[in-house]
Amino acid sequence: MKEQVSIKQIAEICGVSVATVSRVINDNGRFSEETRQKVLSAIKQTGYKPNKLAIGLRKNKSNIIGILVPDITNGFYSAVVKKCEQALSKNGYSSIVCNTDRSAEKEANYLQTLSEHMVDGIIIISTNPSDHYLNVNIPIVFIDRNPDIESKIVITSDHYYGALEATNYLIKTGFSPYIITTKTKAITTKERVRGFYDAIKQHKIDSTDRMLTLHSTSNEFLDKNTEALTFIKNISDKKIGIFTINDNVAYITLQTALKLGKKIPDDFSIIGFDDAPISKIATPQISSIHQNTDELAEKATQLLMEKLADPDNPMNVTKTIPTNLILRNTTLPS
Amino acid sequence: MKEQVSIKQIAEICGVSVATVSRVINDNGRFSEETRQKVLSAIKQTGYKPNKLAIGLRKNKSNIIGILVPDITNGFYSAVVKKCEQALSKNGYSSIVCNTDRSAEKEANYLQTLSEHMVDGIIIISTNPSDHYLNVNIPIVFIDRNPDIESKIVITSDHYYGALEATNYLIKTGFSPYIITTKTKAITTKERVRGFYDAIKQHKIDSTDRMLTLHSTSNEFLDKNTEALTFIKNISDKKIGIFTINDNVAYITLQTALKLGKKIPDDFSIIGFDDAPISKIATPQISSIHQNTDELAEKATQLLMEKLADPDNPMNVTKTIPTNLILRNTTLPS
DNA sequence: GTCAATTGAGAGAACGTTTACTCAGGAAAG
DNA sequence: CTTTCCTGAGTAAACGTTCTCTCAATTGAC
Incomplete structure (x- = not known):
């Protein structure tokens, strides 16, 4: 096993303080071009990777979004999940995907786990009308479920x-x-x-x-x-x-x-x-x-991002995505 | 937003030190039955949830496993992922699922992200023969890919x-x-x-x-x-x-x-x-x-757990899961 | 040449845990 | 009545970051 290299080693190698390295990495604060080069090359050389756990702890932000889905094996759901994951990834978030098997109990358990993992937000694709998500104070976007709570973000097909x-x-x-x-x-x-x-x-x-x-x-x-x-x-x-x-x-x-x-x-x-x-x-x-699974997923992600950008905004939004009839061979032409 | 309650508040409520609360939670070390009751009820009352980020930082263990999959929309892969997720969950792990879209570049990026998230292990379901996972020093189990490295854990159908x-x-x-x-x-x-x-x-x-x-x-x-x-x-x-x-x-x-x-x-x-x-x-x-997707997934999870339990063990294992012919209506009876 | 403003960078606290030490008090043993 | 041992619990360091304060050194204006 290679040793995990931390910001401290980088600082030592460059002969600067930990704070300076952090500043360079986040391009935040002041430092000279010379320092910048030194730090960057030390990072490259050592293969340093920032520890998201530590960052999350400090910033109170995990950069992870939880996705609750009834059954990933179902073609419709997997399509939505895939698109959500793509969109989230583009926004710098990773996704924890949880199969609820349509069980309210599993859903509650996962919600607990996700909340412990300090996920920044949750996308729930579900049809269960149960209400255990009420005591989780994390931004939630619902796809296809319209829970009976005051302010909520709901994306649903028509x-x-x-x-x-x-x-x-x-x-x-x-x-x-x-x-x-x-x-x-x-x-x-x-x-x-x-x-x-x-x-x-x-x-x-x-x-x-x-x-x-x-x-x-x-x-x-x-x-x-x-x-x-x-x-x-x-x-x-x-x-x-x-x-x-x-x-x-x-x-x-x-x-x-x-x-x-x-x-x-x-x-x-x-x-x-x-x-x-x-x-x-x-x-x-x-x-x-x-x-329209793509639009469902994209809209959900977009609204979640908006909510995360401004968490204090109550945002009571319900967005309906139009459906359309695809004619194949079990219907007569009109 | 409800305030996030930390172990410190619990300690205050109970009039004990943070360390004692931690000991009770982990049932680790000594404390009286009385203290135990106090702490437990304070936890229940406040809805305290341990912060996995902090725990992970301290213990150097995130309790997250990364799963790399070519396309979650594919029935075969989604079946494997679902079972992996189930098995991992049973072992106390959450899973971050990543769609690689069969792209080596995406695979490399996700590997980087996962490594930053300090995942404890990775399951790679993939067919790409590229080798960028070599410089990640996290236990990896390969499903259906047999990379050209020294010691590795591989589960594959026959x-x-x-x-x-x-x-x-x-x-x-x-x-x-x-x-x-x-x-x-x-x-x-x-x-x-x-x-x-x-x-x-x-x-x-x-x-x-x-x-x-x-x-x-x-x-x-x-x-x-x-x-x-x-x-x-x-x-x-x-x-x-x-x-x-x-x-x-x-x-x-x-x-x-x-x-x-x-x-x-x-x-x-x-x-x-x-x-x-x-x-x-x-x-x-x-x-x-x-x-046999179930066995593929279960074996992969099991071997990963073994590896995590004893990380220094090189574990060069290749497990082949038998296939079997399912006769339907595009074949003649034998 | 003096003073103010700017630049670069260090010190150290904080995030929420766990855990190695430490220690007071009481019980048991002599 | 000492001494030893155990029990319960506190103190503080550590994990890897970020970020607010600092402050010294340099620059520039007059």
Whole structure:
């Protein structure tokens, strides 16, 4: 093991004080060009690296941002995380990524850990409506969750409008609209369901028995089609249009419809949500509501940076990012 | 903002010295039961959280592990990262995840940042053969890369044997074997290619013109089929068996074969590598060589923990994790 | 030549911990 | 009643930085 070289050694080598070296490194304060050269070359020569722990302790700032994400394995979330990490890195921050597995308990634990690590800020991508982040006094930006607290920064896709648009499209292209969702308390889900029913209402369609709630919450989307199977079988409409709460459910629905011999997209149309990779990989490719992950992540990072620059500003901001309908092969052309 | 409470306030509240509080917190040294209760209740009451920056500075240990990953958006990598993060968390470590985008430069930068953050260890999931990690004196565990240094800890799937098995299976079920790979210097790729050719050799099959190297390295696997298209068109064998370097390429190959009207799996067989989600989502589902991501991650974490427990031990370990062939619908039964 | 202003740089406190020393007081042993 | 030993707890240094005070030396104005 090479020895870790500290600012003190640099000072010794250059025959100056520790303070002077610090000044040169941070280009802060006064020093002669000569000193500057000496210090810089000593740094290069020794491979000195500033100890962020010490800096953090002194400045009360770790330069680390925590990112809480339900499941990094999920294509939508990983896309957001990746972009967040990129944007943060550009701003000089490192990111600690934490998988919450959608568990409120894990979320609370990680929040504690992050807070101990003195992270400067936290980005929470989550759908859990629990409230344990309330007693953490670190700037937080929420992606896709809208917690019930006074001032907060929230970035969210327009789930309501996306669902509305999808449902309207199904109706417009001649299908009788249904929705398949999952059992969850997520706010995003609620918004999407609301959008679905509002579209129905607008078209004065009877809204009874139009929703199926899948009970399996896991990602093991295959072989779990029995619920969907009976639901679809029992629909008497000739042309069935299904809006699903996400692309995984859309995939399940697609497989089920194929199993039942439905003609897609002539008699059976599907629109998913998220525009996750799975929608492009499936055969036929699934139409979906695109969430702009890049913009979600960039906006979140940007707002967090603003908050960090001026922590005393309450900043009660809610930014909605528009979604758009991506038409693929489970829908008819308009 | 609530004020950050430090060990000093706890000491004041309890009317004891800072040292005593520290002793209670770490259950280290002597103190009376009475003191213990006092301190504990003060901690609970104030919501005191130990400052990991200060602890890290003092103990020269950050309790953070850096994870370098080419692309967290890739199903295989994200699975490994997720499991690593879980295992590390169980051991009391947080993880800083860094996307290298397969760029050696980014990798070097992140390595520098991680080293500044005083991470206790690094897990590198990478295929880049560059060597800039040499001047970092932090314990490193490599997943799937075998760097040319003296003592190192390497965990790798058995790429060679996996490829061998896949190719043998194609031959055994009556197909003339070909390989489609991508342009990369990755060691894993080399091993897989070697396995392919060794299988061919064992069966005394002429090895000329059996490989296509795709030039597009991006993940945009759709609409890039032209290279694959002409390659497959030019094969005169009645029964074509293709081993692909990964599942994305397998997917491209599958789409191309379908476009050409090939009968799968009767006249055209495909085996991919990684057993990534895409292989299960595609229609038909693609047979693939399964990499045991959980074991890869767990073993890596375990070995890193061992190394951290005894840093002076050189530990030159190479652990190979067996792969296995998952038969789906792009292969004939044996 | 005097005084003021500027420049370069050192001393030392502070950030929040841990831990090696130290020591007072009481119990046990003789 | 000494002496020894243990228990509980305080003191202060150290970890690697930054940054506020200093202050000496140089420069420049008059």
